Amino acid sequence: MSLRIVVTVKYVPDATGDRHFAEDLTVDRDDVDGLLSELDEYAVEQALQIAENADDAEVTVLTVGPEDAKDALRKALSMGADKGIHVEDDDLHGTDAIGTSLVLAKAVEKAGYDLVVSGMASTDGTMGVVPALVAERLGVPQVTLLSEVSVEDGVVTGRRDGDTASEQLQASLPAVVSVTDQSGEARYPSFKGIMAAKKKPVESWDLSDLGIEAEEVGLEGAYTVVESAAERPARTAGTIVKDEGEGGKQLAAFLAERKFI
């Protein structure tokens, strides 16, 4: 039987660019280039490896985001995923984590799945909660923050390196997995992969396709409100000295003056 894998991938503003908030205190997406969240490349990579090790598997990449979010899907498809799903709707603007997990869970259900693979966190919101939320909504095990993952005979196993201990985990499919950037380098799309991606199917769904009301998502439906966003004041220029043999001593004097010694 075929293993159906859905990878959730987020389209985010480039972290190396100048990220801003718009007037409604949502992320300003017009002013900065977007891309596939780098941490979701690891999710795509692990999904592809799991598929390669299975007899018969299909990898679908799923994104919830504006028109340009198709770029994130294309990148994942050029890495080797089989097809894409783009959930797009004007009413999604300003959706928070609880709302995003609703849309993802409904879309995953509609697509059909045995395994959902996500990144450890987005590179914009960086909450690291969406995979757990999706698992809660689907009522399936969460096997999250894995630095190693494998699937065999309907069972997913993995290693989770926590703050105080490293744990070996195990759950039966269907399940939601998330992987860290320790799980293994993501492959680069080949030229052939990039060309092939152009022909791969991408479905577009809106909220009505998922049976979600506009009020359940977006800024209106959000369970959180951002009251203010202020750019951090630039740090006042520090003292910079060139080491001419006394650099360590000069630094010690600075630390002593600040009472660290």
Place this chain on the structure above:
Amino acid sequence: MAEVLVYVDHVDGAVRKPTLELLTLARRVGEPVAVALGNGAGDTAAALAEHGAARVLTDDAAEYGDYLVVPKVDALQAAVAAVSPAAVLVPSSTEGKEIAARLALRLGSGVITDAVDLEAGEAGPVATQSVFAASYTTKSRVSKGTPVITVKPNSAAVEAAPAAGSVEALSVTFSDGATGTKVTSRTARESTGRPELTEAAIVVSGGRGVNGAENFSLIENLADSLGAAVGASRAAVDAGWYPHSNQVGQTGKSVSPQLYIANGISGAIQHRAGMQTSKTIVAVNKDAEAPIFDLVDYGVVGDLFEVVPQLTEEIKARKG
């Protein structure tokens, strides 16, 4: 006064510092009621009472250790039902964030993660977050349900505030999903004897410029002279010079110490995301153009193999 639930992060009964900080913040919005789960839960009571917990709800079922996350969500849900709190506060560990999010979903509430400060507001607690690699500071609040908020380490001072700390057994019925993800083995991290990275007042980090695992002793010696924790950039971790558990940055630990000393680290955005809120920042780097110098209070342009040993000696001499 309204009660506020505080989820207790502890290791076999030893309460970790971020939980004590949460008790300080909890007192700003209500009366703290602590929830301690798992092996040694009851042993946490004295420390929690010392720092302001009016009540300590405990349950030490084996499920908390044997299965991932969900049993703890079940327990917090039971605690919310028993207490009807004004808010639930959870330390911002990776697990803490997952517990908080799932709890919020069950309660029909919003969740805010990685708050760096918390204050009482007219419409409930207002959380400060430091976002986009600390280039923005936002204030937000939960607008529906019981606010569930996770708070980063080092967000508040630990204050003694003796309270009753009466221990009560929490009665928990586990959900169907509680045993879904089995923990088949667990290897505790070995203690280095140095302070915990996220909790340390001083962090000394090394990057690619350290140029080899063997040279990290230079960084460790400096750290030890200051009683500091040791951090590393991802480049140093990926090269296998230092363990991933010491990585500072977006995909490593986020630290906010009084003093951060970056040695041989260029200051890429993903590294800055994890240390930019440090109060005082110092860097040693031989490249005067390195972006890390944009952040520093004090920077030395020089070879770390010269500067770091001299600094360590000078600190030892000054300490006598």
